[in-house]
Amino acid sequence: MVLHDSMTSNRPATWGSGTNPDPFPAARGKPAGRSDRRTRVLMELRPCFDGYAGIPQETRLLFGAFAASSDFLMGGLLNGAASNAGARADTASDPALRVFSQAGHLIALDNGHTPASLLRRIGNRTIGSYTAERLSVLRRAREIDGLGTTLDPEVFGDWIWMRLMRLGLEPEQRALIERGKFIFPRMSWGDAARLATLNSRARTTLDMAASGWDIHLAHTPSPYRLRGGKLVVRYHDAIPLLWPHTISHAWQHARSHYRMLKANIADGAWFVCTSEPVRDDLLRLFPKAEKRSIVIPTMSSGAFRPEPRPAAQIQSIIKRGRDAGASKLRALPSAKTDSLPGASAKVDNQPFIMAVSTLEPRKNYEMLMRAAAVAHRRRDGGFHLVMVANPGWRSEREVALLRQLVNENIVYHLSDVSTHDLRALYTAAHAVICPSRAEGFDLATVEAMACGAPVFASDIPVHRWVCGDAVEYFDPYDEDRLSNLISEVVSAPRKEGRLADLADQGLRRAGLYAPSVLEPAWHNAMDQVARA
Known part of the structure; x- marks a missing residue:
């Protein structure tokens, strides 16, 4: 999809216009056997932990837009970058225990880590924290996440709004956002990325089929593989590969970007690029993505408008x-x-x-x-x-x-x-x-x-x-x-x-x-x- 170049039009071009044809085949109907016909989108919310402008801002705007639509049921994947102890499915019958468990996950997201177990503390002292952490991650290679650990928005609505959403959305959207479903992954994005960078076959699997999600929308190349459902990657740039001399930890970023991007393309992911030059960079790296890549520009907040002041x-x-x-x-x-x-x-x-x-x-x-x-x-x-x-x-x-x-x-x-x-x-x-x-x-x-x-x-x-x-x-x-x-x-x-x-x-x-x-x-x- 390409926007009109006309300076007077506020309408986007139709799919298939310009130089970027519609890559999606004709509709064949929603999944059978489900009474709710809305498309179920599980959106990665990791960028919301990283500030306001740029990718975090668009993440909030997109979540709000989909949540406001009657055609979609929105979910947010709370996959922070830091290590965690692994979220477990909501099986506790005691309401207080469920709330305590969820509170612990929130604290881990805010602090960037969970308290180390006794085994981890021993490992930290004997072989060093870096090696112990990597070994702990390797033990969980090829883990399957049923996406069964949810956050109760009625109990933790204030955290959802204040920690994730308030910087980019209007106050009247708060009730709408809190109607969404929010999920703790069993493995953090950072740990999942380490596995994916090590070996694509070791990646964590998100069981979309078992949990009823149709689409996982990621905001960078994703470290996860999916069981059921479709992966859509919001592709912002190829800077880790094309401009490594301008970033810190260049080798680490270049390697993880390349290996996760390559794995996503092999898995049949779709790519929504922020601009035509970004799509050109993607196709220069992976020509086979041509039929599964489109362009939708970055969304700007309506908060930006002329405001003269004295x-x-x-x-x-x-x-x-x-x-x-x-x-x-x-x-x-x-x-x-x-x-x-x-x-x-x-x-x-x-x-x-x-x-x-x-x-x-x-x-x-x-x-x-x-x-x-x-x-x-x-x-x-x-x-x-x-x-x-x-x-x-x-x-x-x-x-x-x-x-x-x-x-x-x-x-x-x-x-x-x-x-x-x-x-x-x-x-x-x-x-x-x-x-x-x-x-x-x-x-x-x-x-x-x-x-x-x-x-x-x-x-x-x-x-x-x-x-x-x-x-x-x-x-x-x-x-x-x-x-x-x-x-x-x-x-x-x-x-x-x-x-x-x-x-x-x-x-x-x-x-x-x-x-x-x-x-x-x-x-x-x-x-x-x-x-x-």
């Missing part, structure tokens, strides 16, 4: 975010002992350009900061670079430069910015700069456009596909050109001419990624997978 309020948002950002920089293990004096300078009312993402090499923030610093010194000030960013993979160089420019009062580094405040910053920004060298989608471009900000993006295939003619492009390897571009942008009037035209085009383009546009495409895709 200048004093914008300054207050920047000050609060800068205080939180300074605290995070000081807390880094690599932090120096200085107190970041630049982080306490007065926030002025000068124009600002803005960037929103994680600090890591492929995001190209080092070049953006150097270019902004050159432009700032050339102009003797007159603007600031506002960066809403937390340190990520291999970000030591970026953090060191960031600290320097914070102290020079060139960069305002913000952290812990709410959605409400972020859309106000987007709206107030003179422009938003998206400098990445590699992306699977880059949701910040859409968020910024949806808030009426002029966007300037690096000239990479994903940005061209997502943004079309609604942004201006620059070479992500040409620092001098970017510095000159920044000087031009901050000198231009915000409400007329070049920047005003970009803001208008961006608002129209952002409408293509609204939930109301993309939900029907998802419903169609999942329904056809279930009927295949």
Whole structure:
């Protein structure tokens, strides 16, 4: 499925349009012998433990969209990344014992581990915790999970909402979400991934047939094999394989991504890619996935929309975010002992350009900061670079430069910015700069456009596909050109001419990624997978 390139259309193209034909065969009816004809979707909720933006945000939006539909019965797989002791089926007749057991699983998810057994503690002391953990996982090779351990949403509804869903959904959706079914897997995602990376035949099996699920929707290549049901992988990018030099633990990520992806394709999984360039990367790696791969763009939250605020309020948002950002920089293990004096300078009312993402090499923030610093010194000030960013993979160089420019009062580094405040910053920004060298989608471009900000993006295939003619492009390897571009942008009037035209085009383009546009495409895709 490909979205119309038209800047005036808010309708997705029909299945089979464009260069990406409908890969699903004609419907042949729902499974027989079941009175409830809804498609039963078990969605991986692991991303919900990882924050707000990007994949976690879309996970919540998709869960909410499916839960609101009368055509689907939604379930959430609570497969955190950390090791657990193994959830067991709900067989206890004592209600208090069942609640106690579920509470223990929740505590393990929140803490990242369960209390070690006596045998594990002995192993940790005799052969080391790393080896003992791996041996414990190997003992459970080829385990079959009947998906029988459920979480009672009436008892633990507050945990479901506050821990998993509240950051991306509206309060009125809470009751709807809590009607879903939530399941603890017997093996955590992290342990299942270790087995799958070691040997695909050792993978944990999710018994979809016994538990009545039609589809398992995973948000990365999945470490599980299925007994019954269909696997749908939401494929975000091939960065662990194509850009290993930009991520931490590169060999581990590349190996696990490759082996799980290869196993999923061998099992006949379907792939829903976030963009056409991502699908191209998938097919470059595994051409046989062509007939089982489609494109549905990443869904943007409706919370992003223009919200003008008085200048004093914008300054207050920047000050609060800068205080939180300074605290995070000081807390880094690599932090120096200085107190970041630049982080306490007065926030002025000068124009600002803005960037929103994680600090890591492929995001190209080092070049953006150097270019902004050159432009700032050339102009003797007159603007600031506002960066809403937390340190990520291999970000030591970026953090060191960031600290320097914070102290020079060139960069305002913000952290812990709410959605409400972020859309106000987007709206107030003179422009938003998206400098990445590699992306699977880059949701910040859409968020910024949806808030009426002029966007300037690096000239990479994903940005061209997502943004079309609604942004201006620059070479992500040409620092001098970017510095000159920044000087031009901050000198231009915000409400007329070049920047005003970009803001208008961006608002129209952002409408293509609204939930109301993309939900029907998802419903169609999942329904056809279930009927295949």
